Amino acid sequence: MKIFKAMIPNEVWPKVVEIPIVNLNQLKDKGIRVAFLDYDNTIDIDRSTAPSDYSLDCINYLEMNGFKCCLVSNAKSSRSSVIAKELGLPSVNCAHKPRTDGVKRAMELMNATNNECVMIGDQIFTDVMAGNLAGCYTIMVEKYQPKEIWYVKIKRPFEKIVRLIARF
Ligand SMILES: [Mg+2]
Numbered sequence: 001m002k003i004f005k006a007m008i009p010n011e012v013w014p015k016v017v018e019i020p021i022v023n024l025n026q027l028k029d030k031g032i033r034v035a036f037l038d039y040d041n042t043i044d045i046d047r048s049t050a051p052s053d054y055s056l057d058c059i060n061y062l063e064m065n066g067f068k069c070c071l072v073s074n075a076k077s078s079r080s081s082v083i084a085k086e087l088g089l090p091s092v093n094c095a096h097k098p099r100t101d102g103v104k105r106a107m108e109l110m111n112a113t114n115n116e117c118v119m120i121g122d123q124i125f126t127d128v129m130a131g132n133l134a135g136c137y138t139i140m141v142e143k144y145q146p147k148e149i150w151y152v153k154i155k156r157p158f159e160k161i162v163r164l165i166a167r168f
Contacts, residue, residue, distance in 0.1 A: 006098075006132040007124050008166045009140035016043060016058040016120060016141055024065045027118060032137055034112045035062045036072040036103060038121030039083060042141055046148040049079060051086050054144070059087060072097070072106045072119065074126060097121075098129035103136065123152065124159045140168075 013019045016037075040046045043058040059069050071091035073080040084091030090109050095102025107117060114135035121127020122143045131138035 004162075004166075006129045007162050008132070008168065009124075009128045009138040011138075012140045012142075012168050014142050015144070017061045019061075019120075019139060019141075021065060024062075024067070027137065028066055030137070031116055032118050033067060034107075034110045034117045035067040035069045036106050036117055036119045036131070036136070037062075037069055037089075038097075038119075038123070038127045039071055039073040039075060039080065040122075041143040041145060041148055041152070042120060042122045042127070043144070044083075045145045046143075046152065048083070051083055055087060059089065067118075068110060070106050070110050072102055072130075074102075095130070097126035098133065100130055100134040103130050103134040107134075123155065124162055125155055 011023065037043055043055040044052050062069055069089050071080065071084045071087070071089050072095045073091065073093055074095050074097050075093060077093035080091055080093035092102045092106045092109065103119060107114060118137040118139055119127055119131025120139045120141060122141050124140065128138050128140050
């Protein structure tokens with residue numbers, strides 16, 4: 001049961017830039033000040049090798065609203081660290097989500113505790129679970145683009161089942 005609960009995000013929104021400002025303010029009232037961002041299909045197209053304007057929009061939106069951002073990606077360091085550098089963000093690469101070690105590394109990097117951090121991502125079985133299991137607030141966003149790599153695609157029907165059962 002505990003593991004099923006870890007699959008349920010605190011909030012779901014279509015896009016990062018569509019998280020209402022009033023909700024972001026509520027997070028700040030709770031003491032949340034750091035946003036951990038998944039990269040692929042959360043703030044950019046899946047497997048992108050260079051950041052797009054959309055990813056910058058997402059980061060600007062969160063920063064403008066008072067959050068410090070950190071990339072927390074399962075991508076290999078060779079891709080993810082280059083992207084983070086171009087975005088001017090700290091990053092944890094090879095984060096092993098849904099394991100919590102990457103999220104914990106990100107907390108150390110950002111000098112923050114679990115209840116000061118929100119994990120934002122497009123996948124239940126990686127981003128949402130890692131965030132919840134690490135004790136962070138979690139926001140799921142819908143995948144940015146339909147196109148994605150096969151090993152993500154095969155997980156989507158299982159996500160649908162979880163979303164049907166838990167109604168989100
Ligand atoms: Mg993703």
